[in-house]
Amino acid sequence: MERYNEKIGVTKEDLTRNDDGPAVMSVSNYDKLVNRRRVYMLRDGKGLGRYALVEYSSLPERFRLRFEAKYGDPEELLRDDRPALVINAEARRYFSGIDKDAYRLPNGDCLPEEKIDEYTQNASVLDALLEEVRRQRLGRNRLKNKTRIIWENIYASSERMREEFGHTLPANIARLKDKLRAYEREGYEVLVSKKFCNRNTAKITERGGRLLIALRRSRVPVYTFEQIFEEYNRRVAESGNPKWKPLQSVNAVKAYLERPEVMPKWYAAVYGELAARQKFDRKQQTVLPAVRDALxxxxxxxxxxxxxxxxxxxxxxxxxxxxxxxxxxxxxxxxxxxxxxxxxxxxxxxxxxxxxxxxxxxxxxxxxxxxxxxxxxxxxxxxxxxxxxxxxxxxxxxxxxxxxxxxxxxxxxxxxxxxxxxxxxxxxxxxxxxxxxxxxxxxxxxxxxxxxxxxxxxxxxxxxxxxxxxxxxxxxxxxxxxSVNAEAPAFTQADLIDLFCTETEQPSEFTSYGIAIQVDGKRYRYEVLDELGMPDLGFRAKHTGRRFYVKYDPEDMTRVWLCTKSALGLRIVSEAQAYVKVHRAMQEQTSEEQAFLRATIEANKQARVRRQAEGYALEVEHGVAPEQHGLRTPRLQGLSRRDTERIYDLYARQTVPHPEAEAAEELPLSVGQIEKQISNMTFDARTIYNKL
Known part of the structure; x- marks a missing residue:
């Protein structure tokens, strides 16, 4: 607060500070009044070292009443015989210690609130005194004389402001003069008492602190706090250095070693590096996934x-x-x-x-x-x-x-x-x-x-x-x-085989008994079945006698995968199931087992006839059939003539003619019919070929 062009002006700091009581208005209220031009600005805050001044009389009445309740009547405060004081906002920011370039105690702490207020007020008083010194210097320069600064007047102003505002600057004129010059030369830091952190009476010097840390870190021997205290004082006495003072209590040792800035220097040696890492390293704070299967x-x-x-x-x-x-x-x-x-x-x-x-x-x-x-x-x-x-x-x-x-x-x-x-x-x-x-x-x-x-x-x-x-x-x-995760692929049977199945080291042969492998000393036998659960005769016709590597699931030995291996890697040929077993005694057979037996026996008969017929057709096609040389092809053993002819007829209905034989004469397929036809033939190579 001050007079400006014969008008009373108040600063933003006067209106919004709350360190010595409730603020006259909030910062947001101040900004709204200024931006909406509800108050008259005597001076804006633009420019180096300038601060804004609001005309006091333009303030709304409610704010004037709050101002007078907090500070008093501004007319009374700014009488010519009363000192004026403008609070230094920059000093308050510096002593608060919040910003990076602000003041901090040697241990990293901020100043107490009451000290922030005290030092801010002292800086504001010194600013006013320096202004008075500058006015005296300016007047002296105008008169071009060498009249000395009248420090008695400066001191008198200081004492008047002590009565009004209660500052704690030196009450001695010489010390006030030294403080003012130091403030002008070094800035705000000269106002901080050196008693903080015992900077003026510290008994533990830098050398002593290093010794305490070394004793705390010692593992051979391991010292207690009492033993560190005794060893420290013993070495102090042996040093003969008058500036190195002995400690008076164990508490001084504990207080020093447990300072936040000192503890990291010995913690790892006492409790281990991992414990120090947990205590001092910064921890990451992460956000858990938002969908399933992400992690x-x-x-x-x-x-x-x-x-x-x-x-x-x-x-x-x-x-x-x-x-x-x-x-x-x-x-x-x-x-x-x-x-x-x-x-x-x-x-x-x-x-x-x-x-x-x-x-x-x-x-x-x-x-x-x-x-x-x-x-x-x-x-x-x-x-x-x-x-x-x-x-x-x-x-x-x-x-x-x-x-x-x-x-x-x-x-x-x-x-x-x-x-x-x-x-x-x-x-x-x-x-x-x-x-x-x-x-x-x-x-x-x-x-x-x-x-x-x-x-x-x-x-x-x-x-x-x-x-x-x-x-x-x-x-x-x-x-x-x-939850749904579009980037989590479905788990398929191919994944099951790739991830959890084991491959046999050596291949095994697929025989009429299927294929057998041995796992953990136990023997397993498998065969390939069709969609109806019956033996796949087509697979057997193509692969009986072939050797396969077997991929099996150790958790589910009911099925395996038959594979061949080449230079390109392993290739799955077919899935195989556990070999189907039936009871031998009819008394113990179920109806399903009996149906399975009948179906497999019939399938075996058809397979025999099919092999016989296909082989004989191939012989005739190339002129090597026994009948073409006056001999007979033996009949299938274990099959009645009726069964043989029935299966031949079934095979004939299912067989698709060879493309080269579409126009050829149909050849009887039963053994009896073939023998009868051959007995009525005379040898003629062209006729034989026409019959093919």
């Missing part, structure tokens, strides 16, 4: 339920096991799992297989840890085929894995309800995370068997999936099923 997590953990086992002497003992889980990060749904003694690549493969079969889709991204064989080339190749992006979490950074937090909630919210609960991780601090071993010991006969444990855990997983998601309020299962 899956895979990780192993202890299955937190005791079950009943036996030791080597047969006595009952408490046992636990592990489980590998695969979850969808979007919905927190448990997709696949494998209960196993240890986390390994086989358990991971089984868990991910269940996950893709449950989902029906392959994920976009999979995140796992660095354990369980994840670094092996086979595991990495498997992950590359099952998703687009596969990565491992940074080691020793559990907060980076959502699945770790999910395990904790699964244990505390679901598994905890079972009295067989083993308790949560050993680092859990709640008493509810501990097992009641006394109760478990008293009821050890009622513990689960391993099979019962597996069944119980499967039910608990369903309970978790049917629980409400904490963000959406609907069940995790419903949340997962309602």
């Amino acid at each position: 899956w997590y895979g990780d192993g953990t202890k299955l937190n339920l005791y079950y009943k086992g036996r030791d080597k002497d047969g006595r009952p003992v408490l046992r636990t096991t592990a489980v590998y889980e695969v979850i969808d990060a979007y919905s927190e749904m448990l997709l696949g799992y494998c209960i196993c003694p240890v986390e390994n690549a086989d358990a991971q493969r089984k868990a991910f297989r269940m996950a893709v079969e449950t989902s029906g889709h392959k994920p976009y991204e999979i995140v796992t840890d660095n354990q369980g064989g994840q670094k092996t080339s086979s595991a990495q190749a498997f992950m590359r085929r099952i998703c687009r992006v596969s990565r491992r979490t940074a080691p020793h950074q559990p907060q980076a894995k959502t699945i770790e937090a999910l395990f904790g909630r699964l244990q505390s919210q679901v598994l905890h309800s079972n009295w067989r609960f083993t308790g949560q991780n050993i680092t859990a601090k709640s008493d509810d995370s501990r097992p009641n071993l006394e109760f478990i010991e008293a009821n050890k006969d009622s513990l689960y068997t391993f099979e019962e444990l597996c069944e119980a855990y499967a039910e608990y997983r369903q309970v978790w999936n049917d629980m409400r998601h904490p963000e959406t309020g609907i069940s995790r299962r419903e949340m997962y099923e309602q």
Whole structure:
């Protein structure tokens, strides 16, 4: 506030400051009044070192009343014999310590609020005193004389403002003169007391601080705070340096070492580098996926339920096991799992297989840890085929894995309800995370068997999936099923074969008994069936005697895939099912087995006749048939003449003529008819060819 062109002007700082009571108006009110021209501006704030002045009388009445209630009557305040004070807004910004170039204490803290007000007021008073000094200098220059500055008048003005505003500048004229010159030369920082952070009486010098940090870091020997205090004072006494003062208490050691700027210098040596990393490194804050199958997590953990086992002497003992889980990060749904003694690549493969079969889709991204064989080339190749992006979490950074937090909630919210609960991780601090071993010991006969444990855990997983998601309020299962991810490809049978099937090392021959392979010491036999579940005679006719590599699913040995291998790689020829078996005793045969037997016996008969007929036609075509040389073709053994002729007739109706023989005379196909016709023939090569 000041007089400007005989009018009273107030600054934005006067109207909006709230450090010494409620502001006269808010900053937004001030901006609206100025922009809408509801107040008259005596001077704008444009230009270096200028500040805006609002004519006091143009303010709305409600703001004038608030101003006078806070500061008093401006006419009274600006009487000629009363000092005027303009609050330095730049000084307040500097002492607040908010901006990058603002003042901060050596330990990085901001000044207390009361000190910000005090130093701002002192800077404003010094500004007024400097203005008075400049006026004296200007008058002296006009008169072209060397009259000295009348510091008594400056001091008198300072004391008048002390009475009005209560500043804390020196009350001695010489010290005030020094402070004013230092302020003019160095700026705002000279107003900050050197008592902050004990800068004027600090007993722990830089050298002493380095010694304290070194003693705290020492591992041979390891010092307590009391021992650090004693060792520090001992070395101070031995140094003989009068400027190096001994400490008076252990608290001084603790206070220094626990300063935020000092602690990082010794923390890793005392608690380990990983602990220091967790405490001081910046943590990333991420947003979880918005659709299903965008991100899956895979990780192993202890299955937190005791079950009943036996030791080597047969006595009952408490046992636990592990489980590998695969979850969808979007919905927190448990997709696949494998209960196993240890986390390994086989358990991971089984868990991910269940996950893709449950989902029906392959994920976009999979995140796992660095354990369980994840670094092996086979595991990495498997992950590359099952998703687009596969990565491992940074080691020793559990907060980076959502699945770790999910395990904790699964244990505390679901598994905890079972009295067989083993308790949560050993680092859990709640008493509810501990097992009641006394109760478990008293009821050890009622513990689960391993099979019962597996069944119980499967039910608990369903309970978790049917629980409400904490963000959406609907069940995790419903949340997962309602979501659609266009970039997650469907899981097909080709994916099943590629990802989860194993190939035999050596090929096996397909015989009349099908094809046999041996897996884990057990022998399996397979054959190719048609759509009706009957043996595929067409495949047998083409491939009996051929050797095939067999791809099989270790989790489902009911079917395999027969493959051939060439320079271009493995090629699937056909799918084969388990070899069909029927009971030998008619008493034990079912009607379906009897129908199967009749159908296969008839199919074998037709196959025999077909082979005979096709072979004989080929012989006749090339002039090598026995009948063409006065001999007879033997009849099919085990088939009656009636069956033979019936099947020949059936074959004749089904056979398509050879394109080159469309105009040829029809040749009888039954053996009897052929023999009769041949007996009435005389040898004529042209006639024979005409019969073909």
